[in-house]
Amino acid sequence: MAPERNNCCTCCLSTLISLGITALFLWLTFRTSEPKCFIQSLYVPSLHHHNKNDTLVFQLKLQNDNKDKGVKYDAVRLAFRLFLDNTTTRPLANATLDAFYQGRGKTAHKWGSAVARGAGVNRTAATVNGKVFLRVEFTTSVKYKILMMFYMKRHRLFGGANVEMNVSSGEKVESKEIRLGAVPPRLESEAAEARGCSVAFVGLFVTGLFLTAFT
Numbered sequence: 001m002a003p004e005r006n007n008c009c010t011c012c013l014s015t016l017i018s019l020g021i022t023a024l025f026l027w028l029t030f031r032t033s034e035p036k037c038f039i040q041s042l043y044v045p046s047l048h049h050h051n052k053n054d055t056l057v058f059q060l061k062l063q064n065d066n067k068d069k070g071v072k073y074d075a076v077r078l079a080f081r082l083f084l085d086n087t088t089t090r091p092l093a094n095a096t097l098d099a100f101y102q103g104r105g106k107t108a109h110k111w112g113s114a115v116a117r118g119a120g121v122n123r124t125a126a127t128v129n130g131k132v133f134l135r136v137e138f139t140t141s142v143k144y145k146i147l148m149m150f151y152m153k154r155h156r157l158f159g160g161a162n163v164e165m166n167v168s169s170g171e172k173v174e175s176k177e178i179r180l181g182a183v184p185p186r187l188e189s190e191a192a193e194a195r196g197c198s199v200a201f202v203g204l205f206v207t208g209l210f211l212t213a214f215t
Helices: 002-030 190-213
Strands: 036-043 055-063 072-074 076-083 089-097 099-104 107-115 131-146 155-165
Touching: 002 107, 036 131, 036 155, 076 107, 076 155, 089 107
Parallel strands: none
Antiparallel strands: 036 055, 055 107, 072 099, 072 131, 076 089, 076 131, 131 155
16 A cells, blocks of 8 residues: 555656646746837927927837747837926827837837927927926837747737926937836926925934934
């Protein structure tokens, strides 16, 4: 009886190990990381004095961090909006980038342009606290390519960012790329920033008193 019991235990253990390895393989196969989208450059000529060119020129960066999965993008749609105050925007321009495939662990750089609607960018009317901001948003759908031949179902991607523009050069102020992510379409006022700093200072002060009292 003992040998049969040992054989049964060995069989069960082998089965559990096989199931564990299979589950790990499936998890690694179907686990995905969403591609990241950045606005790398943005140029609005009409911010210059006496420049009536209403074209927006931009470069989008799309980064696939999946080392074992390719990504097939549907058309990438971008919307540019102009901030009129801290919470109000108006449509400025739309652009669409063609669908494309991106290899495993690859980064794509896509140039595009769009024509501003209506009056374009009026640098005087669009100034918020002495600055000009654009809201940039994107939306698309992607499919992940697994096992070199199969595609998973589509996943919708979207995101946005608030981009400060240089009224002298017409380019974005931030020299680095800006992630189009989960940033709300709202500008922080100087008063809100001051309140945030005050709250942080008070929090640090109270923490310091607490540590001093009990140490």
